[in-house]
Amino acid sequence: MFEAVSKGPACCSADIEEFESFLHTELPVEYKNFLMQFNGCIPAYNCDSHHTPIDLPGGKTITVHQFYSLSNQCEPIRNLHEETENCIGFLPSTAFPFAHDSFGNVLCLECDSGNVHWILLEERYTLDYMRVFDLGVTFKVFLEGLQAGPYSE
Numbered sequence: 001m002f003e004a005v006s007k008g009p010a011c012c013s014a015d016i017e018e019f020e021s022f023l024h025t026e027l028p029v030e031y032k033n034f035l036m037q038f039n040g041c042i043p044a045y046n047c048d049s050h051h052t053p054i055d056l057p058g059g060k061t062i063t064v065h066q067f068y069s070l071s072n073q074c075e076p077i078r079n080l081h082e083e084t085e086n087c088i089g090f091l092p093s094t095a096f097p098f099a100h101d102s103f104g105n106v107l108c109l110e111c112d113s114g115n116v117h118w119i120l121l122e123e124r125y126t127l128d129y130m131r132v133f134d135l136g137v138t139f140k141v142f143l144e145g146l147q148a149g150p151y152s153e
Contacts, residue, residue, distance in 0.1 A: 062105070
């Protein structure tokens, strides 16, 4: 089961609906459930020697450093609204950043397909060296891949 430390403060359906209104799209159910349970967090594996990598094309791997929160009062976890505003210029209108890796590259969720994308940014939020990799998995499968065992909804 996915475990986290430094969780964000509890959120409610109204908080999620407000973010959906901000995005002008509906979030995938799995991600809504994740927000209700964690509302941003640092994965527990960042606090011990076990890192569950995410496989990328070309045999490379990354790990999630943190998931963003709807709250702007849970330092050091970044705010979902602010991170989305930073990415508006280069993401599809139904995609938003939900996390970043330990190098600051962004993980995004595409609401229409439900797929997770990893965006390699040589310089933060510039288009010059941006490369997008579709990880080909839904958010639920993505979470299950981070830690052995099923993600509980």
